[in-house]
Amino acid sequence: MNLEQKKAVVADLRARSESAQAAVLTDYRGLTVDEMTALRAQLRDNGVFFQVVKNNLVKRAVEGTDLEPLTEHLKGPTALALAEDPVAAAKVLSEFSKSHADLEIRVGVLNGKALDATEIDSLAQLPSRHELLTQLAVALNAPATKLARSLNEVPARFARSLAAVRDQKGEAA
Incomplete structure (x- = not known):
């Protein structure tokens, strides 16, 4: 050189x-x-x-x-x-x-x-940088996912209750 x-x-x-x-x-x-x-x-x-x-x-x-x-x-x-x-x-x-x-x-x-x-x-x-970023994204996403599931559970529970009432009335009739 x-x-x-x-x-x-x-x-x-x-x-x-x-x-x-x-x-x-x-x-x-x-x-x-x-x-x-x-x-x-x-x-x-x-x-x-x-x-x-x-x-x-x-x-x-x-x-x-x-x-x-x-x-x-x-x-x-x-x-x-x-x-x-x-x-x-x-x-x-x-x-x-x-x-x-x-x-x-x-x-x-x-x-x-x-x-x-x-x-x-x-x-x-x-863990590598990519693995750490993935873990961070999952941790940050977890509360939002749980909130969405909780909010979705209210109408789903209501629909199941209505179906149970309908089935009960159908059996009684």
Whole structure:
């Protein structure tokens, strides 16, 4: 890479790191090309940026951002995952590392706080953003649904009472 290309990579990483809520550093040594392609596809499907980048470029890109705690862990071949949804990145990387022992989760950063691999695994156990929004929608919808059922029950009960009176009078006649 020439100097201009390096500057472009640093600028791109800085823009992505400023919008990301979480970042995870992984050691990918030992993964095959097909495994890396599968991992990238899963991460991309979940809205996670994942790239193998030189450590010096990552250091320059995250300097002065919430992701600065990553710099002390940049040693050896490193792949960087940046995500707006921290749970999505943690879930995909954690699940992939369980089935592929060569993928090692080194460290993560969430809102400026460094997380080790066990904390990232704990983060992966949380419900995703989509699941949380669904639960919230159901919780907000429940009172309205109960009110509608209650209001609908009054005329339904009245109709059943009229039918019972009609049936009673029909038997008596």
